[in-house]
Amino acid sequence: MAYTYEPIATQTVSGVSSVSFTSIPSTYTDLKVVFSGYNDAPLMYINYNGSTSGYSTTFVGGNGSVAASARYGSPWLYVWAPGAGTYFNLSVDVMSYANTARWKSWICKGYITDNSGGPTLWVGTWASTAAINRVDIFTSSLTMSGNFTIYGIKAA
Amino acid sequence: MANTFFKINTVTVGAGGAATIAFNVIPQIYSDLKIIYSGRNVNNAYTFSIALNGTTVTQSRRFYATGSSGASDTYNGMYTDYSGAVANSFGNAEINIFNYSASTAKSLAVDAVSEDNYSSAYMNLGALLSTTTIPISSVSLIPESGNFAQYSSATLYGVKRL
Numbered sequence: 181m182a183y184t185y186e187p188i189a190t191q192t193v194s195g196v197s198s199v200s201f202t203s204i205p206s207t208y209t210d211l212k213v214v215f216s217g218y219n220d221a222p223l224m225y226i227n228y229n230g231s232t233s234g235y236s237t238t239f240v241g242g243n244g245s246v247a248a249s250a251r252y253g254s255p256w257l258y259v260w261a262p263g264a265g266t267y268f269n270l271s272v273d274v275m276s277y278a279n280t281a282r283w284k285s286w287i288c289k290g291y292i293t294d295n296s297g298g299p300t301l302w303v304g305t306w307a308s309t310a311a312i313n314r315v316d317i318f319t320s321s322l323t324m325s326g327n328f329t330i331y332g333i334k335a336a
Numbered sequence: 337m338a339n340t341f342f343k344i345n346t347v348t349v350g351a352g353g354a355a356t357i358a359f360n361v362i363p364q365i366y367s368d369l370k371i372i373y374s375g376r377n378v379n380n381a382y383t384f385s386i387a388l389n390g391t392t393v394t395q396s397r398r399f400y401a402t403g404s405s406g407a408s409d410t411y412n413g414m415y416t417d418y419s420g421a422v423a424n425s426f427g428n429a430e431i432n433i434f435n436y437s438a439s440t441a442k443s444l445a446v447d448a449v450s451e452d453n454y455s456s457a458y459m460n461l462g463a464l465l466s467t468t469t470i471p472i473s474s475v476s477l478i479p480e481s482g483n484f485a486q487y488s489s490a491t492l493y494g495v496k497r498l
Contacts, residue, residue, distance in 0.1 A: 185340040190497040216368070216434035216443060241461070242399030242408020267441040267465060269434045291445040291463035298397035298408055299445075299461035327367075327435070329497040331340065 183334075185212075190329040193217075195322050201315045201330045206278035208332030213315060216269040217326010221319040222261035225254060226272065226304075228284060229314050234307035241290075241300030255304060257317070263294035267326075277312040284312060339496070342366065346491040353378050353483030358476040359492045364437040366494030371431040373448075373477065375488030376417040381480035383413025386431065386444065386464065388472050393444065395465040403455030413480050414448040415458040425451045426488065436472040441465060 186208075191199055204211070213226075235255035241248060243260060252259075262268050274286045288302040315330065347357045362369070377384070386393050396412035416427030429448035436442060446462035477490060 183339045187340055187496065187498045214368075214434075240399070240406065242397065242406070244397040244408055244410045247399060247401075247406040247408045267435075267443040268463065269432070269443045269445050271432075271445070289445065289447070289461065291443060291461070293395050293397050293443070293463045293465040297463075299399045299463040301399075301461060327497070329367075 186332045188330045188332050190327060192327050194325045196324050197320070197322050198316055198318045199324065199328045204313045204315065204330070206311050206313070209276065209335040210333040211274040211277045211312070212331040212333060213272040213317070214269070214329050214331070215326060217324065218262065218265050218267050219319050220261070220264045220323045221321050223259045224257040224270070224317060224319045226257055227255060227316045227318070228306050228308070228312045229310055230316070231306070231308065235304060237302050237304040239300050239302040241298055243296050243298035257288045257302060258290040258292070258300055260292060260297040260300065262292040262297040266292065266294035268292040268297070274312065280309050280311055282309060283307050341370070342494040342496070344492040344494055346489060348489040349484045349486055351486050353485055355483050356476045356478050357484060357488065357490045358474065360474045362473050362475065364471055367497040368495040369433040369436050369475065370493040370495055371475065371490050373429040373431065373490040374426045375490070376421065376426045376485040377479045377482060378419055378485045379479065379482030380419050381482060382415055382418045382450065382458065383480045384416050385412050385478050385480070387476040387478060388442065388466050388468060389470060389474055391468065392478065393464045393466045397463045398460045400458055400460035402458055412464065414446045414462050415450045415460050416448065417450045417452065421450065421452045425453065427451060433472065433475065438471070439469045441467045441469065442472060
């Protein structure tokens, strides 16, 4: 039986503002990054191959009382701050990350239960045909703690 | 290549229904847990809740939508099919429980849908938080009222990181 879902790397961090996965092999179909932990800062965002431009994101979600949606020209993963020390999780699915014939797109689902946060669903595009070999996740201060795991997913 | 998902158990509801779908023996050898659920309530109840170690998780934020609108609330029920749904339809859900064996709070991610062949079918993203610092050894799904219908089922997987 072939396995289709393989952990490539895991990082456990405490009080950092960024996490990097480098030298990502091009041998999978899709990538998935999963975070579980906490981050007191009001946003997290992602960059591919070290690029800081060419991003577009749109989200829909709710904070427990109001549903909202918006579009940004930035690679946000979420923009609603969880309460201090509130555990939450994010997953980012990056489709066809090594396909050089298309721009890259992703889906991020974030699940926050405290303060002004709530569940959000983001879709994003990076206007580049380059194969992704590096993923960086940032926040605005030294506040990220938890586990980051990047998985490779094979379609066949 | 390493394997990531390990099936722990499947529960399928028999004739007469069941008041819970429970996984009571969970080994502490994985990183996370994932449950794939397909089910239906026998009562006029649209949701099910989740209990960890016998305690229902109540801290919740939902974003939910129908075929015509979206909203958000703090209810801890996740959508599934109910007695008034079109016959033979079952709701579906994916439940992720992170760091279940850690001595920290446990965050849950739930994607749930009901299926009704009408615009009144619901979907929700559910963010749940259990503040228990005890490793999770049992997980139960509980209908809002009544029983789960026959043929409702759920499979529990263990998920490994490196």
